Amino acid sequence: MQKPNKILIGVYGLFSLVALILCLRENYNYMGGDLGQGLLSFIKDCFVTHASSSITIDIIFFTAAAFIFMYREARKLGIRYLWVYYFFAMTIAVSVTFPLFLIAREIKISKV
DSSP states (O other): OOOOOHHHHHHHHHHHHHHHHHHHHHHHHHHTTOHHHHHHHHHHHTTSSHHHHHHHHHHHHHHHHHHHHHHHHHHHHTOOOHHHHHHHHHHTOHHHHHHHHHHHHHHHHHHO
8 A cells, every 4th residue: 555646636636626717717707607508609619710629629539538547447446436527527627527536546546
């Protein structure tokens, strides 16, 4: 059994917190409180320019790869409630939930 890497956990936590604040702020500003219509417009606007399409496609494929990694690691290490990470990755941001998963992973690795 090894000690959890507190610095790494802190960095992951900081990434997650900053991503949460920035993503929620931008999503709220974009949608203006109208989640239903705002969400449809948001998805359409992800593909308005080549730049927005590129970053959207990049995020989609990164998320797919991250989900596979998370699934395999969760099964291997016994990390529970994986669906919660997936749900919030899709509804808030993968940049929030992936670091949180990495924190859970670091803690589990330290207990093995």
